[in-house]
Amino acid sequence: MEKFVVHGGSQLSGSLNVSGSKNASLPILAATLLTREECVIRRVPDVSDTNYMLQILQNLGAEVERASGNVIIKCEKIRSHEAPYDLVRKMRASVCVMGPLLARQNRADVSLPGGCVIGDRPIDLHLKGLEGLGADVTVDGGNVHLEARRGLIGDTIDMAGKHGATVLGTDNVMMAAVLAKGTTVITGAACEPEVVDLADFLISMGAKISGAGTPRIEIEGVDELGGVKHTVIPDRIEAGTFLVAGAMAAKDQITLKRVNPEHLASVSQVLEACGCGLEIGDNTISISRAENPVGANITTEPYPGFPTDMQAQMCALFATTPGLSVVKDTIFPQRFMHASEMKRMGANIEVDEGTAMINGVEQLSAAPVMASDLRASAALLLAGLTAKGNTEISRIYHIDRGYEHIDDKLVGLGAEIERLPAD
Ligand code: EPZ
Numbered sequence: 001m002e003k004f005v006v007h008g009g010s011q012l013s014g015s016l017n018v019s020g021s022k023n024a025s026l027p028i029l030a031a032t033l034l035t036r037e038e039c040v041i042r043r044v045p046d047v048s049d050t051n052y053m054l055q056i057l058q059n060l061g062a063e064v065e066r067a068s069g070n071v072i073i074k075c076e077k078i079r080s081h082e083a084p085y086d087l088v089r090k091m092r093a094s095v096c097v098m099g100p101l102l103a104r105q106n107r108a109d110v111s112l113p114g115g116c117v118i119g120d121r122p123i124d125l126h127l128k129g130l131e132g133l134g135a136d137v138t139v140d141g142g143n144v145h146l147e148a149r150r151g152l153i154g155d156t157i158d159m160a161g162k163h164g165a166t167v168l169g170t171d172n173v174m175m176a177a178v179l180a181k182g183t184t185v186i187t188g189a190a191c192e193p194e195v196v197d198l199a200d201f202l203i204s205m206g207a208k209i210s211g212a213g214t215p216r217i218e219i220e221g222v223d224e225l226g227g228v229k230h231t232v233i234p235d236r237i238e239a240g241t242f243l244v245a246g247a248m249a250a251k252d253q254i255t256l257k258r259v260n261p262e263h264l265a266s267v268s269q270v271l272e273a274c275g276c277g278l279e280i281g282d283n284t285i286s287i288s289r290a291e292n293p294v295g296a297n298i299t300t301e302p303y304p305g306f307p308t309d310m311q312a313q314m315c316a317l318f319a320t321t322p323g324l325s326v327v328k329d330t331i332f333p334q335r336f337m338h339a340s341e342m343k344r345m346g347a348n349i350e351v352d353e354g355t356a357m358i359n360g361v362e363q364l365s366a367a368p369v370m371a372s373d374l375r376a377s378a379a380l381l382l383a384g385l386t387a388k389g390n391t392e393i394s395r396i397y398h399i400d401r402g403y404e405h406i407d408d409k410l411v412g413l414g415a416e417i418e419r420l421p422a423d
Helices: 022-034 048-060 092-105 124-132 167-177 193-205 236-249 261-273 308-318 337-344 374-386 406-412
Strands: 003-007 012-017 038-042 063-067 070-074 107-111 136-140 143-147 156-158 183-187 208-210 217-220 229-231 250-257 277-280 284-288 297-299 324-328 348-352 355-359 368-370 390-394 416-420
Touching (some): 012 406, 022 092, 022 236, 048 063, 048 092, 092 124, 092 143, 092 167, 124 143, 124 156, 167 183, 167 193, 167 217, 236 284, 236 308, 261 284, 308 337, 337 348, 337 368, 406 416
Parallel strands (some): 156 183, 368 390
Antiparallel strands (some): 003 416, 208 217, 348 355
C-alpha cells in the first residue's frame, strides 16, 4: 500500500485552488437517477469516493463519462435496483441511491452500510423517512429491501435524531419526495451547504423545493425531472483542512481560492480566536500563523456549528498550541483514532467519553503512523508538517477517498511530501 513521507519543518506560502465538494457531489450524482435525460456535473473531485459512486450508478445502468473534472451521466434505463454489498461497504454514502431509486421505480435493494472507525453508522432515520413516504421496508441478510407498491405519497416527515439531523438521510427523503404524489414537509432537516447544493440541483431539474438550508424543507411532488448542467459547491472541509495547514506552517500567509467563506464561518471564527490572522474575500481566504497562539474549546454540531469533519484537523493544531484545548465530538463521539497516532508523535492528548483534552507540546516528533479514516489521515499529514523529522503515514488510501491530490497541493505551497509506492 502507498504511504506518505512528510519531511517536517517546511514553511508554506502561496495559494491553491480548492476542489469541488466530495460531500455535495455524492448525493448529486445519485440524483441523476431521477431523470432519463443527460446531466453534466462540473467540479466533481477525482477521488475514490466519487469514483465508487459512479461505479454504483453504472451498475444500475447509467452511462457515465468523466472528462477533466466534469461528469456526464445519463440514467436513461435502469437495469437493476440493487446497490450490492461489495460496493456499499467501500463507500457508505452509496445509501443515498435509495431515495432516487424508489422515486424512479418504486423499488430499491441496498446493502446495509455497516459501521466504520468513526462510529456506528446507522440508517434508521433514512428508513423511517422513506417509510413515511409510503415505502415498505424489510431488512434481511444485511440488505434493505424497499418497495412502494402504490408509489410514494407526500407526508410530513421528521428527520431529527438523537445526534441532531442526518445529512444523507435528509438527502434521501428529499430525493424520494420530489417525484412523490402531493406535498412533503421535512422537519428536523439537515442544514448543511451540501444539502442546499443538492436542492439547487433538483430545483434546476424541475423539482419544487423551498426551505433547503433550514430545518424545515417543503417539497411539492412533480411528474418528471429533466437533465441539467450543474457546478458543485467548493469543498468546505478540504478548505478548512488547508486553513489549519496554514495556521500550523505558513511562512507569512497562504491563500485559498475558489472557496465559499460563508461555508467556513465556524472554522474561521475558531482559528481567529486562536490568534490566526484571516483575510476573507468573495471567494478567497488567506491565513497567517498566530504570533501568540492560544488553544480553544470546541464542540462539534450540525451546520452552521463547528463541523465534525474538521475535528481531527483541529486536534493536530492544538497538539502544538500552548495550553489546554478541549475538543468534544457530539456527532461521532468515537471519532478520535487520530489521537492515538498523534500520541506516537509525542502529543499530549487524553480522550474520554467523546472529548479530547489536549495539552500543547513544543514540537511533535516524527514516527511511523497509520491512517484510519479520511479526516484522521489528513490530521496526521498536518501533524507531520511541523514535526521534527520525517513522518511516515501508511494506508493513505483513506486520504485519497476524499482529498483530490492533497499531497500535490501541499507540495505546491512548499511542503516536502513524498508519495511512496507500495512496498
Ligand atoms: C455526512 O455523513 C458526511 N458524509 C460526513 O462526512 C459527516 O461527518 C456527516 O454527514 C456529519 O456532518 C457525506 O456527506 C458523504 P449523518 P452522514 O447521517 O450523512 C446519526 C467525511 O469525512 N444517524 O449526518 O452519513 C449518525 O450516527 C464524512 O466526509 C442516525 O442515528 O452523517 C451521526 O451521529 C464522514 N441515524 C449523526 O446522526 C441515521 O439514520 C449524523 O450523521 C443517520 C444518522
